[in-house]
Amino acid sequence: MAISEITPRQARERQRQGALLVDIREPHERASGQAEGALAVGQAELEAAHARHLPSQVATIVLICQSGRRSAATAAALQAAGYADVHSVAGGTTAWMAEALPVVRPHLEPDEADFLERYSRHLRLAEVGVEGQRRLERSSVLLVGAGGLGSPVAFYLAAAGIGHLRLVDDDVVDRSNLQRQILHVESTIGAPKVDSARERLAALNPRVRIEAVRARVTSANVEALLDGVDVVVDGSDNFPLRYLLNDACVKLGRPLVYGAVQRFEGQASVFDAGRHRGRCPCYRCLFPEPPPPQFAPSCAEAGVLGVLPGIVGLLQANEAIKLLLGIGQTLAGRLLQFDALAMRFREVRLAADPDCPVCAPGRPFPGYIDYARFCATGG
Known part of the structure; x- marks a missing residue:
């Protein structure tokens, strides 16, 4: 079954109607802002323990990442696990922000916020990530x-x-x-x-x-x-x-x-x-x-x-x-x-x-x- 991709505005409307919006990015990615009302669960964790975080398999689930690629992949994994009404936000959080939809920023201590923002491009590399960047700092x-x-x-x-x-x-x-x-x-x-x-x-x-x-x-x-x-x-x-x-x-x-x-x-x-x-x-x-x-x-x-x-x-x-x-x-x-x-x-x-x-x-x-x-x- 093909993955349903929807626009950020469609995702916002479905959220108002009761759909669960899930931001599957890593914590350091969400530091710069995430869609208002989204549940924050990392991609690997959601795919490994979806029943712990999601309601029934007939509920409407909308997934969002940074650009739309990871959310589409996770939507396919959830469909294979039996979730019938799963959607991916095309363009991800980047498109959400571009359309000026509401965004919230998690509260972080100043030092942590500086770390996550300053090294954000390193943190997105799997070969570096948070652990690797902390290693460089040591x-x-x-x-x-x-x-x-x-x-x-x-x-x-x-x-x-x-x-x-x-x-x-x-x-x-x-x-x-x-x-x-x-x-x-x-x-x-x-x-x-x-x-x-x-x-x-x-x-x-x-x-x-x-x-x-x-x-x-x-x-x-x-x-x-x-x-x-x-x-x-x-x-x-x-x-x-x-x-x-x-x-x-x-x-x-x-x-x-x-x-x-x-x-x-x-x-x-x-x-x-x-x-x-x-x-x-x-x-x-x-x-x-x-x-x-x-x-x-x-x-x-x-x-x-x-x-x-x-x-x-x-x-x-x-x-x-x-x-x-x-x-x-x-x-x-x-x-x-x-x-x-x-x-x-x-x-x-x-x-x-x-x-x-x-x-x-x-x-x-x-x-x-x-x-x-x-x-x-x-x-």
Whole structure:
């Protein structure tokens, strides 16, 4: 039997005549408003225990969701269960509101209302939902670098609702940064980058705790900086720091989200050898020795297309969020390379080096080294 779809106004009229209007959306969806007089019962609960919530099988039942798709599916399920007079509201609550029909909003505490409204698009994803969003709010990320890569990473992690973002950088804002480091603005030139970043991020999402650490990451403080964090994101433009972060993450069992840019090319990966020894490579498996300095100029020396760090930084933010939520397939074991001029992505498979001096299974941590000297001499 075909499902009966009716307009919001027809649904309102049937409601006046005694029909039971049932809003089958999830609680976070109803926070923005629901049809006046509707009974609120989630779709899964209604389908599993319809007799608990609905009157006799001959009663008139009108179902409403957000757009009409879920209500039509549930109407079909109720028909199969023996309900003879079931209807679905075409266009759902969106159409109901568009026709200016009466709406009520549930009473919520201010913090809960802010949570549900701010993250409403995340909450509608089955892979995230309320539980996943709460997990993000409990998460802590260390972001090293508030520059070209760190800017998009920080913006999108803050927007996504990461609970604690520890941001480390020892530099100050320079006018030449503004071409790509979108965390900073003209008025913050000369200010510490972490202070400039904290101000912008707090304005974007006051729910996130921004811990601004103006410091250079060294062997002496790296473990304290990693303390309590779930994911480390490398936004540096610095070979010694990349090796240091890698070694610390392997030792302490933290996933490291890597990104690098130069001129028109960038790359990203996830190094998770600390938690998956022998299965996932570390940064040293990819680069056992640093390239000679003359073959690895910094962005300040070689230049960089302004949008390139934004593209690679967004890839890093995406990987960090996936790691925190435990969803999807990360870039662990894969190096994603991007050519901005050709607009082409290329993927290279990476294997763990069984003889890696840092992450080989069963090998004790060798200790931190003089990373600046290591990179200056090419290993």
